[in-house]
Amino acid sequence: MPTVSIAQAPRRASAVRPDYSQVTSLAAARALAAEGKLVKILLFPAELGGEDIxxxxxxxxxxxxxARQLVIGTLRRFMADELIDKLEVVPEYRGESFVPTKLVMHATHSKKKGSLHPTVEIW
Structure with a gap:
């Protein structure tokens, strides 16, 4: 797997994209995390009240x-400015993989118009 030092995976058609389709168990995901190839996250971020369950x-x-941390920073600012007060995080998966292909977030306010829908593309 290529080393990427920026916040997003390569986008060029010729770039090699990671393939996590063979990571089909929690044990496999944890093993890759132990090697530093994956990291454990909370889908609903701890910074916004998510629990480690x-x-x-x-x-x-x-x-x-x-990339997710950048989005969380923006969401925290929007919450502090009372622009949003609700968040839904929807992971999307491919096949039997335990690694989501993307994290889709839906941020809204219960009494204000408008919404924010950031997505973290993973693989």
Whole structure:
């Protein structure tokens, strides 16, 4: 797997994209995390009240975790500015993989118009 030092995976058609289709168990995801190839995250971020419980845990590559942190920073600012007060995080998976292909977030406010729908593309 190529080393990526920026917050997103390569986008060029010729770039090699990671393939996590063979990571079909929690044990396999944890093994890759032990090697530093994946990192444990909370789908609903701890910074926004998410709990470290099995249903809220996923494993993603470090570059995707960096991109996710940028999104969380924006969401925290929007919450502090009272622009949003609700968040839904929907992971999308391919096949039997334990590594999501993307994290789709839906941020809204219960009393204000508008919404924010950031997506972290993973593989």
């Amino acid at each position: 099995p249903e809220n845990v996923a494993y993603i590559p470090p570059y995707a975790a960096e």
